[in-house]
Amino acid sequence: MPPVSRLTSVLLVLLLGCVSVASSQIPALLAPGATPYAHCQRFNTLYVEIREQTIAPDSARAVFSQVMQGLRNYYRSNANFPDTTTIGGRIRTAMAFPLRGYAAGAIGGTHGEGYRGNGFDLFDYKVRGSHPAQDIFIRDQNQDCIDDRTGAPVDVLAMGEGLVLAVETGWTPGQEYRGGNWIWVYDPVRDGLFYYAHNKVVNVAMGDWVQAGQKLGEVGRSGLNAYKARSPTHLHLMYLQLQPDGLPQPKNTYGWLLTAKK
Ligand SMILES: [Zn+2]
Structure with a gap:
C-alpha cells in the first residue's frame, strides 16, 4: 500500500472512530417509572445544554423525545390524573386567552401573520x-x-392545563438569551408544549400543576430583543405539538386565540 493511501486509511479509521463515539454519547436516560418532576429536571438540564450549545442537536433530539414520551406515558397510564379532562380528546377544557383583560385584537398582525413556522x-x-x-x-x-x-x-394566563416543565426567572438586562424569563407547560390532554416568553414576573415553579386560566406570571420585556426600545411590550406565545415519536412540531395558535375564553 503506498504511503498516501495508508495515511488516508488511518485518517478514515480515526474519523469513523470519532463518529461512533459521538453518536454513542447520548446522555443518561430516565429510569422507568420516573416521576413528572424527574422529567422536568431532565428537560431543564437539556434546555440549558441546548442554549449553551454543549449538546449536539441530534443528541438533544433523542433526549427530548425520551423525556416527552415518558411524560405522555406517565399521564396516559396514571389513574390519578389530576384533572377532570379525559386523555384522548373526548373531553377538553376550554382554552383561556393568555393575557387577562385582552382579546384577539391584541395579537400582532391583522390576521396573525406574525407566525412563521418554517425553519424552526x-x-x-x-x-x-x-x-x-x-x-x-x-x-x-x-x-x-x-x-x-x-x-x-x-x-x-395558562391557555391550557398542564405541568410546569421549566421556568427561567433570573434574566437580567445584558444577557443575550432571547426568551428572557420564560415558562414551559406540558399539556398532557393536547400532548403539546406551551411556551410563554418575555415575562417580567414568573409566579409558578417547575413541577407545578396549572389549570387553564391560572396566572403564570406578568407580561414583561425580558429577553435580548424584547428589552430593546424598538420592541413594544408583548407576550411571545408558542405551542409545540408532539408527534408520535415525541418530537415537536410548531403549531399556529391563532385559531385557538380567536376562540379562547376571555
Ligand atoms: Zn415573538
Whole structure:
C-alpha cells in the first residue's frame, strides 16, 4: 500500500472512530417509572445544554423525545390524573386567552401573520429566522410593563392545563438569551408544549400543576430583543405539538386565540 493511501486509511479509521463515539454519547436516560418532576429536571438540564450549545442537536433530539414520551406515558397510564379532562380528546377544557383583560385584537398582525413556522429547530440554538409564535401586545407606551389603561401589570394566563416543565426567572438586562424569563407547560390532554416568553414576573415553579386560566406570571420585556426600545411590550406565545415519536412540531395558535375564553 503506498504511503498516501495508508495515511488516508488511518485518517478514515480515526474519523469513523470519532463518529461512533459521538453518536454513542447520548446522555443518561430516565429510569422507568420516573416521576413528572424527574422529567422536568431532565428537560431543564437539556434546555440549558441546548442554549449553551454543549449538546449536539441530534443528541438533544433523542433526549427530548425520551423525556416527552415518558411524560405522555406517565399521564396516559396514571389513574390519578389530576384533572377532570379525559386523555384522548373526548373531553377538553376550554382554552383561556393568555393575557387577562385582552382579546384577539391584541395579537400582532391583522390576521396573525406574525407566525412563521418554517425553519424552526428547537435543538440547534444557532438556527435563526423563524418565529413559530404569536406576539400579543399590551398597552404600554412608556415601556414600564404597566398597562396604560388600568395602571396595573398584565397577568399571563395558562391557555391550557398542564405541568410546569421549566421556568427561567433570573434574566437580567445584558444577557443575550432571547426568551428572557420564560415558562414551559406540558399539556398532557393536547400532548403539546406551551411556551410563554418575555415575562417580567414568573409566579409558578417547575413541577407545578396549572389549570387553564391560572396566572403564570406578568407580561414583561425580558429577553435580548424584547428589552430593546424598538420592541413594544408583548407576550411571545408558542405551542409545540408532539408527534408520535415525541418530537415537536410548531403549531399556529391563532385559531385557538380567536376562540379562547376571555
Ligand atoms: Zn415573538
